[in-house]
Amino acid sequence: MLDGADDRQLKKAAELLHNGKLVAIPTETVYGLAADAFNDDAVAAIFAAKGRPADHPLIVHIGRIEQLNQLARDIPPPAVELAKYFWPGPLTLLLNKSQHVPDVVTGGLATVGVRMPKHDVTQALLAENDLMVAAPSANPYKRLSPTSAEQVLHGLNGKIDAVLDGGMCHIGLESTIVDLTAFNETGDISIRRSGHITAEQISQVIGLPVNAWQPHELKVAGNVSAHYQPGPPLYLKSTNEIATKLRTLHDNIPGVVSYSDELSPILKALPPTRWIALPKDKAGFARALYAALYQLDRQCVPEIWLETPPDTLQWQDVNDRLSRAATEAGT
Numbered sequence: 001m002l003d004g005a006d007d008r009q010l011k012k013a014a015e016l017l018h019n020g021k022l023v024a025i026p027t028e029t030v031y032g033l034a035a036d037a038f039n040d041d042a043v044a045a046i047f048a049a050k051g052r053p054a055d056h057p058l059i060v061h062i063g064r065i066e067q068l069n070q071l072a073r074d075i076p077p078p079a080v081e082l083a084k085y086f087w088p089g090p091l092t093l094l095l096n097k098s099q100h101v102p103d104v105v106t107g108g109l110a111t112v113g114v115r116m117p118k119h120d121v122t123q124a125l126l127a128e129n130d131l132m133v134a135a136p137s138a139n140p141y142k143r144l145s146p147t148s149a150e151q152v153l154h155g156l157n158g159k160i161d162a163v164l165d166g167g168m169c170h171i172g173l174e175s176t177i178v179d180l181t182a183f184n185e186t187g188d189i190s191i192r193r194s195g196h197i198t199a200e201q202i203s204q205v206i207g208l209p210v211n212a213w214q215p216h217e218l219k220v221a222g223n224v225s226a227h228y229q230p231g232p233p234l235y236l237k238s239t240n241e242i243a244t245k246l247r248t249l250h251d252n253i254p255g256v257v258s259y260s261d262e263l264s265p266i267l268k269a270l271p272p273t274r275w276i277a278l279p280k281d282k283a284g285f286a287r288a289l290y291a292a293l294y295q296l297d298r299q300c301v302p303e304i305w306l307e308t309p310p311d312t313l314q315w316q317d318v319n320d321r322l323s324r325a326a327t328e329a330g331t
Contacts, residue, residue: 001149001153001162001163001165002023002162002163002164002165003165004026004121004122004124004125004164004165004166004167005121009164010121010124010125010128010164011128012162013025013125013162013164014125014128014129014131016161016162017034017035017036017042017125017131017133018036018129018131020035020036020039020041020042020045021035021042021161021162022034022035022042022045022046022049022159022160022161022162023035023160023161023162023163023164024138024146024149024152024156024160024162024163024164025061025121025122025125025133025135025138025164025166026119026121026122026149026164026165026166026167026169027061027117027118027119027122027135027169028089028090028117028118028119028169028170028171029090029117029169029171029172029173029174029175029195029196030137030138030145030146030147030169030172030173030174030290031137031138031145031146031147031148031149031151031152031163031169032061032117032133032135032136032137032138033046033049033050033135033136033137033138033139033152033156033160034061034133034134034135035133035134035135036131036132036133036134037060037071037101037102037105037132037133037134038100038102038132040102040104043058043102043104043105043134044104046058046134046135046136049156049159049160050136050139050140050141050156051140051141052136052141053107053141054104054107055107055108055219056107056219056221056224057105057106057107057109057111057112057113057219057220057221058105058106058107058113058134058135058136058221059092059113059114059115059134059135059136059175059221060101060105060112060113060114060115060132060133060134060135061114061115061116061117061122061126061132061133061134061135062114062115062116062126062132063116063123063126063127063130063131063132064116064130065083065084065087065116067130067132068083068093068095068114069098070098070100070132071095071097071098071100071101071112071114071132072093072095072096072097072098072112072114073095073096073097073098073099074096074184075095076180076183076184078180078183078189078206078208079093079095079180079183081205081206082178082202082205082206083116085205086197086205087115087116087118088116088117088118088119088123089116089118089197090115090118090171090174090175090176090195090196090197091115091175091176091178091195091197091202092113092114092115092175092176092177092178092193092221093113093114093115093178093180094111094112094113094177094178094179094180094181094192094220095111095112095113095114095180095181096110096111096112096181097109097110097111097112098112105134107219109219111181113177113220113221115175119166119169119170120166121164121166122164122166125164136221137174138152138155138156138160138163139151139152139155139156140155140156142224142226142227142228142229143155143228143229143230144228144229144230144290144293144294144297144325145173145174145228145290146290146294147168147169147172147287147290147291147294148167148168148169148291149163149164149165149166151290151291151294154294154298168291169287170287171196171283171286171287172286172287172288172289172290172291173195173196173286173289173290173317173318173321174193174195174221174222174321175193175195175196175197176191176193176194176195176196176197176198176202176317177191177192177193177195177220177221177222178190178191178192178202178210179191179192179218179220187208188211189202189206189208189209189210189211190210190211191210191211191212191213192213192216192218192220192223193213193220193221193222193223193320194213194316194317194320195317196286196317198212198313198316199211199212199213212313213316213320222324224324225324226324227321227324227325228290228321228322228324228325229324229325230293230294230296230297230304230325231297232254232255232296232297232300232301232302232303232304233303233304233327234293234303234304234306234322234325234326234327235303235304235305235306235326235327236306236308236322236326237305237306237307237308238307238308239258239260239262239263239307239308242256242258242263242266242305242307243262243263243266245305246266246267246270247266252302253270253271253274253301253302254274254301254302254303254304254305255274255275255276255296255299255301255303255304255305256270256274256275256276256304256305256306256307257276257278257289257292257293257296257304257305257306257307258275258276258277258278258306258307259277259278259279259280259285259307259309260280260307263307264277273299274296274299274301276292276295276296278292282309282314282315282318285309285318286317286318289318289321293306293325303327306322306326308322309322
């Protein structure tokens with residue numbers, strides 16, 4: 001474990017990356033498993049450590065907007081506008097890749113996802129010799145994305161070279177992916193993964209229509225039907241369903257994740273290790289979600305019941321992650 005607040009240890013992390021090693025790094029969204037984006041062997045080691053299919057593309061993280069020109073070609077003006085407005089921040093631009101980007105990074109695709117993370121520790125890390133790193137979430141493939149260094153070690157200890165500790169992630173869900181690869185030909189701009197930044201916000205910045213997220217089959221980060229999963233089966237249940245079932249349940253007690261006041265009187269009767277109340281606001285809920293599921297996973301509960309969040313556009317990114325994490329999703 002390396003302390004991101006210690007300059008010497010931060011330089012050690014940069015040295016490891018330069019030498020082709022794997023380092024888990026903090027971002028504002030989730031922790032990423034980083035390797036030098038231009039070192040084919042190091043990037044291949046990411047897939048091996050995670051057990052991730054080699055055709056599932058990675059996102060490249062940069063420290064300066066100017067580096068975008070090294071990674072992408074025919075960059076449309078709206079992409080530049082979005083980078084200037086939202087970076088550093090939780091927005092990934094999907095663009096046509098330049099010839100300099102190794103195919104191992106993009107899973108053999110002709111496109112590349114690029115973002116600039118908003119985290120002081122990782123910004124300082126990337127400033128070391130102008131690093132650019134490929135970095136998917138730092139977890140075994142399809143498992144919970146980590147929002148703390150502890151969670152990274154739980155999933156990948158012994159498979160990576162270091163974890164750079166930067167504290168808890170501020171946002172807690174993966175970045176929005178906006179696809180501009182067809183803009184120069186068709187004018188199309190589409191959300192390919194929902195996140196903290198919405199289609200409406202993007203549209204307001206560039207003054208152009210943006211297609212909101214819809215289910216699709218494109219190969220982009222996170223787009224598999226079963227993903228973000230804790231160890232125990234996860235079930236999404238209504239408030240009433242949880243309340244009714246808990247009143248009659250006497251053994252094999254599940255772990256419960258709730259956010260509404262309605263369940264509090266019933267849940268207070270559970271062992272304190274079996275119930276986690278999340279904030280009611282969407283940002284607070286999202287920030288704490290993966291950590292709550294991780295905590296119940298560590299308690300070895302037989303299954304997890306999660307009170308279904310509101311089905312609104314504001315909660316789209318949360319509901320997308322939960323639909324992939326839940327047992328009902330077909331896992």
